Amino acid sequence: MACPINWARRSAGNNRVRAGLALMPPLYRGLLTKATTSLLCILSIRGIRTMSTTSPRMIVRRMAFRFAATLGGHWNPQRPQFSHIVNAASLAMPYLEPYLIDTMRQARARISDPRLLADIDLYIGQEAAHYRQHQQFNRRLADMGYTAVPAMEARLKADYAGFAKRRSFTFNLAYAEGFEAMALAIGHMLIEDREHLFGRADPAVASLILWHFVKEIEHKSATYDVFKALDGRYLWRIWGLIFATVHIMARTRQGYAAMLHQEGLWWHWRSRLATWRLLAHIFRRLTPRFLAVLRPGYDPRQVPDPAWAQAWWRQHHQGDPGLATLDTHRLAHAEPICIAAA
Numbered sequence: 001m002a003c004p005i006n007w008a009r010r011s012a013g014n015n016r017v018r019a020g021l022a023l024m025p026p027l028y029r030g031l032l033t034k035a036t037t038s039l040l041c042i043l044s045i046r047g048i049r050t051m052s053t054t055s056p057r058m059i060v061r062r063m064a065f066r067f068a069a070t071l072g073g074h075w076n077p078q079r080p081q082f083s084h085i086v087n088a089a090s091l092a093m094p095y096l097e098p099y100l101i102d103t104m105r106q107a108r109a110r111i112s113d114p115r116l117l118a119d120i121d122l123y124i125g126q127e128a129a130h131y132r133q134h135q136q137f138n139r140r141l142a143d144m145g146y147t148a149v150p151a152m153e154a155r156l157k158a159d160y161a162g163f164a165k166r167r168s169f170t171f172n173l174a175y176a177e178g179f180e181a182m183a184l185a186i187g188h189m190l191i192e193d194r195e196h197l198f199g200r201a202d203p204a205v206a207s208l209i210l211w212h213f214v215k216e217i218e219h220k221s222a223t224y225d226v227f228k229a230l231d232g233r234y235l236w237r238i239w240g241l242i243f244a245t246v247h248i249m250a251r252t253r254q255g256y257a258a259m260l261h262q263e264g265l266w267w268h269w270r271s272r273l274a275t276w277r278l279l280a281h282i283f284r285r286l287t288p289r290f291l292a293v294l295r296p297g298y299d300p301r302q303v304p305d306p307a308w309a310q311a312w313w314r315q316h317h318q319g320d321p322g323l324a325t326l327d328t329h330r331l332a333h334a335e336p337i338c339i340a341a342a
């Protein structure tokens with residue numbers, strides 16, 4: 001595989017990149033170029049730049065996640081902090097995903113390619129299925145008495161209504177692609193680290209989250225293709241990625257901090273230590289994937305799909321209903337194992 005220094009040389013001929021670099025002081029420009037090329041070489045060596053996609057055609061099918069009456073906020077008792085990070089992120093879905101759908105509907109009106117139109121329709125169907133499942137889960141969180149749920153829902157609703165109303169179509173499309181690129185990176189991290197993060201957790205919640213991210217990997221190219229067809233500007237793609245990431249992470253932090261506060265765990269030193277260890281664990285795995293998205297030549301098709309996700313798709317195509325109840329004691333297996341089949 002060629003070192004991405006070749007990419008750096010090629011991009012030196014890119015007028016937009018060259019113009020952006022020319023605006024920087026020489027010292028910063030030199031440091032940025034060195035740091036970027038070194039980093040890209042490391043990513044290349046570690047195999048982050050890879051071959052072609054193996055994602056299947058997108059499929060929309062209803063899942064039946066059944067949450068136990070005894071379900072608590074710490075659905076992974078070994079990892080309360082991770083439970084609340086996921087809980088807080090889940091609160092965004094019923095507002096974020098309708099916003100993505102609305103953006104893609106606007107994009108649809110500007111596109112004539114039948115393949116892209118079909119992909120947009122499938123994407124919309126998948127995202128609609130996702131946020132409806134999260135609505136059910138979020139109602140359970142509200143019923144548990146977490147006051148952060150209505151507070152965060154009001155903030156997120158206002159955020160996305162504001163983006164849709166006041167921001168440009170280009171911004172919203174870049175946000176959509178930025179979010180999808182981030183979701184692809186997170187999906188890979190969650191699946192690769194599934195035993196550590198979801199091992200012995202509540203099967204319905206673990207199955208919900210892994211289902212969602214397997215599906216995010218399945219439609220990894222949908223918004224990218226639309227963004228490329230309608231705009232394609234590198235700086236807009238990167239701005240969308242940074243904005244979406246900072247926005248989602250900031251809102252998620254507010255939500256999980258509020259839930260931990262309510263339980264008296266936020267300032268507890270053991271909880272604080274566990275949070276920092278967890279974040280270090282997650283970001284050590286996430287950061288190289290995230291940085292790879294910054295390459296001007298990034299294409300989600302270059303990111304190979306995890307074998308576990310491919311096995312999930314095979315079982316899903318066979319209509320296996322057990323994927324809604326994964327055996328979380330056996331997540332280390334190369335293929336998903338369902339409780340019913342165990």
Ligand SMILES: [Fe+2]
Nearest residue numbers: 097127130216
């Ligand atoms: Fe989704």
Ligand SMILES: [Fe+2]
Nearest residue numbers: 180183216219
């Ligand atoms: Fe998505």
